[in-house]
Amino acid sequence: MAEWGFTHMEIQSDDVCLDIGCGGGANVRKLLEKSPYGRVTGIDYSEISVEKTRKINKAGIESKRCEILQGDVMKLPFRDEIFDVITAFETIYFWPDICEAFKQVYKILKVGGTFMICNESNGENPRDEKWTNRIQGMKIYNSEQIKKFLEDAGFTDVKVDKTKKGWICVVVKKL
Template structure:
């Protein structure tokens, strides 16, 4: 397995190095993403594909009277996330679970805010995944996707050849799949670095 395959599902020593790199390397993008959503101090939040747990930690800071769950299908990522959020796990404000976005182990309408940073590339079926997210998100809840690649730069396709199972989506593809899952009020944000942030709502009449 190539080292970069660890971006998909970190394993072994290479995986441990990768999750550390993710925590530092993606921090600027994550901060940019967070500027596009509002998080209340008592929100119940979920970070899907939580990787090294840095964004779980940020969500805990932004919702000091709320709770945050992180989920990832990599054992290495779960271990790292649990380590850096150990204090809030002890305080019963945080849980880190190993699981799959295609079968989220949560009840209907559990979360106020759901985030997905640098992870939808690796989901086998984003339409099916978005339906799962719609199910576990509360009515009027917010879902945010944040990617370093917006699908508009042909040079980035080299990563899909290097990393098995990776697919880069453009904003229109993401928007269509979100609409098909039932999401509304979809807002698309891009910047000069080629980053993409998509924020949407679940609003049932």
């Protein structure tokens, strides 16, 4: 799914990137590959995920091109307009206030920058409710909800792509 998501955006060789909810670190590694002269930051709420991401991206960290932080999407610890690219794979399900989180993302994204959300569940398959019933605090959003929340945060020109598998990729630029 992440490979498919990355086909929806262009990443420049010197981009400054952020992966919110960096999980096991594979997408941080992919961002490092796609921006060999840039910098990549990963942030995750989970201490275990932060440790895993640091291990898998040890070379990037040692070369000072990568930083992995434990933190909260509701209080992103970054200056305004610092990132060219921000990604969120399989994570917005768990953001406690998605509208406020999108406002946080908008603040730290540079003008002309790209924000991409990629999820395995597009909110249109009733079978996905099994996950929200099993995982406390999880909420699956459909494309209309995501689009509205992004627009409310200040984003325009929201592009949505969905697959027959139920995956969704939302890409937006800050203009």
